[in-house]
Structure formats: structure tokens, C-alpha cells
Amino acid sequence: xxxxxxxxxxxxxxxxxxxxxxxxxxxxxxxxxxxxxxxxxxxxxxxxxxxxxxxxxxxxxxxxxxxxxxxxxxxxxxxxxxxxxxxxxxxxxxxxxxxxxxxxxxxxxxxxxxxxxxxxxxxxxxxxxxxxxxxxxxxxxxxxxxxxxxxxxxxxxxxxxxxxxxxxxxxxxxxxxxxxxxxxxxxxxxxxxxxxxxxxxxxxxxxxxxxxxxxxxxxxxxxxxxxxxxxxxxx
Ligand code: ADP
Ligand code: MG
Numbered sequence: 612x613x614x615x616x617x618x619x620x621x622x623x624x625x626x627x628x629x630x631x632x633x634x635x636x637x638x639x640x641x642x643x644x645x646x647x648x649x650x651x652x653x654x655x656x657x658x659x660x661x662x663x664x665x666x667x668x669x670x671x672x673x674x675x676x677x678x679x680x681x682x683x684x685x686x687x688x689x690x691x692x693x694x695x696x697x698x699x700x701x702x703x704x705x706x707x708x709x710x711x712x713x714x715x716x717x718x719x720x721x722x723x724x725x726x727x728x729x730x731x732x733x734x735x736x737x738x739x740x741x742x743x744x745x746x747x748x749x750x751x752x753x754x755x756x757x758x759x760x761x762x763x764x765x766x767x768x769x770x771x772x773x774x775x776x777x778x779x780x781x782x783x784x785x786x787x788x789x790x791x792x793x794x795x796x797x798x799x800x801x802x803x804x805x806x807x808x809x810x811x812x813x814x815x816x817x818x819x820x821x822x823x824x825x826x827x828x829x830x831x832x833x834x835x836x837x838x839x840x841x842x843x844x845x846x
Contacts, residue, residue, distance in 0.1 A: 613672075614639040614767055614798050615660060620669030621822075622655050629655040631822040632669070637767070642789060642799045644809045644830075647819035648843060653802045654696050656819065657771050660800075661693045662686045673767075690766030694756045694773060696802070702745030706736055709744050709755055713762035726762070733788070734758045749776035754785070761792070768792065770801040774808055786811040810834070818843065 613636040622630040630652040637643045645653050658664045660671060662683040670679045673689055681689075701709050710727050718726055731737045734754040739747060744755055753773055760768060770789070774782040782805060789812050793799055803809050809816065809830070816833040818826040826839050833839055 612636075612638050614674060615800070616672040617656070617660065618670045618672070620656075620659055620666045620671065622652075622659055622664060623667045628822050630659065630666075633819070633822075633824055635817055635824070635827075637798060637800050638815075639798055640793070640796065641814045642793050642801065642812050644813035644816045645800060645802045645819060646804070646806075646809060646816060646843060647825065651819040652822040653819055654771055657693060657695075657769050657800075657802065661691055661769060687763060687765075690764075691769065692760040692763040692765035692767070693769040694753075694760045694771060696771040696775070698749075698752055698756065700744040700747075700752050700755050700759070702743065704744060705741050706744050706747065706755060707731065707740040710758055710762055713759040717762070717764065730758045730761060733761075735784070750774075750778060750781040753777060754781075757785075757788070765797065767798045767800065770799065772802050772804065774803065774805055779807075782808055783811070806834075 615637040617633055617635040620630060620633045621628065633656060647653055659666050662681055666679065670677055672678065678686055707727055710730055714723050714726055731740050734757065736751065736754060744752065747755060753776065757770065757773060774785050777785065786808050789799055813830045815829055817824060818833065818839050820842050825842060826833060826836055
């Protein structure tokens, strides 16, 4: 059932505990939202899951295999892909070239070009495919990054604040896109601040606060939770 299991994971940076004894299960086939105030440890938890940081304590399982000691590349090969919070598109290269770089390991020739076209269309980037990535709007750059993560054809897609800098219309389209990947069987874990977006896509929600799990449950329960409203929505 659980595609990813985080068990008792902590991460210390010197004297600061960014993530503290976190248990989290992401079920195969779900869209799971991770929410919480700034500095709660969300991005750190993502980096622990993909192996960009070693945990100070605890273990991480993917598809029941303990991957705690695996390098990020090995985790990508198992089927994980991440869009990080900080933009990482190649701004000096055309949009299509960005997608191509991400596809290169998996596909070549006509098959690769067909997949480039499919992803560019899916992400509404078709008309801009020859522009430099740096010339895209911020929202479009986010889409391009999502496209690069999708190019790896992941089983698990991790998206850290995918709608930052997007208009409400772009945000809604992103939500619909995520739902369409999910309908095709992709498991998605997403960090998001925009509660309208969380309502649109989430099946289950985990709330992180001060590095710890503060609440978790189905979308409805979390939205009705007064403790969550207090810490998160400032009510
Ligand atoms: P969130 O994504 O929820 O806003 P982060 O995971 O980015 O939170 O950060 C959690 C805490 O860990 C913050 O206090 C942040 O300053 C600290 N932190 C994150 N990354 C590092 C790092 N590489 N070195 C030192 N402190 C860090
Ligand atoms: Mg963050």
C-alpha cells in the first residue's frame, strides 16, 4: 500500500533540528499534500526522501525496500522524480532543449522527439518551445520544471511549491494537470501553500510544524481541524 515510508526520520543542521522524528506514509496512487508554515521542514523532508541529504536518524523505504543509504541517482532509477522549490531550468537553453536533456537517458531518435512534443503540449509550452527558458514567465518556468521531472516517467512525483508565482488561472491548470497524472497511476507528493489548490488536488494531507508532524488525515478532516487553522492559517 505505502509507496514511500518515512520512519522516525530526523535531520539536524548543527544545533537546529529541521525535521524531528517524522513518520510519513505516502500510499501508492494518491495525491498527498504536505502543508505547514514557512520553516516547518517541508523542503528538508523532500530532500531526505530523494536522498539529497542523509538523515541524522531514521529510515526511508520505497516500495518496501530500505533506500536510506542510496544515492539520489539510484532513487531516480527506482522511479522518484522531484521538482525542487528553487528554480532549476537551464535558462540559457531553449525550452525544448531543457525537456530533451531530461529525456535523453530514457529515449532517443523519433521516439524522443514524439515524447518532447507530447510533454510540451501537455504543459502548454508548445508555442514557446524554441524560446530560451529564461524568457518564459515564472509560471511557465514552473511548468517546464514539472515537465523535466515528468520526463523521467516517475512512479512518485515530488513537487515542492509548484504553483509559486503562478496566477490563479495557471494554478488551477496545474492542479488539473496533477490530477491527470494521478489518474494515469502516478503517486504525487506536493508541498503547497495555496489552500484552494490543496482542496483541488489533495486526497490526504500531512501538516508539518516546527519539524514535527502536527496533524494528518483526509482533506476534509484537516480542513475542519481547528488546531491546524490556528498554526497554519493564523486563525
Ligand atoms: P520549509 O520548506 O517548510 O519552509 P525548510 O525545510 O526549508 O522549511 O527549512 C526548515 C528549517 O531548516 C529552517 O529553519 C531552515 O532555515 C533550516 N534549514 C534548511 N536547510 C538548511 C541547511 N541546508 N542548512 C541549515 N539550515 C537549514
Ligand atoms: Mg520549502
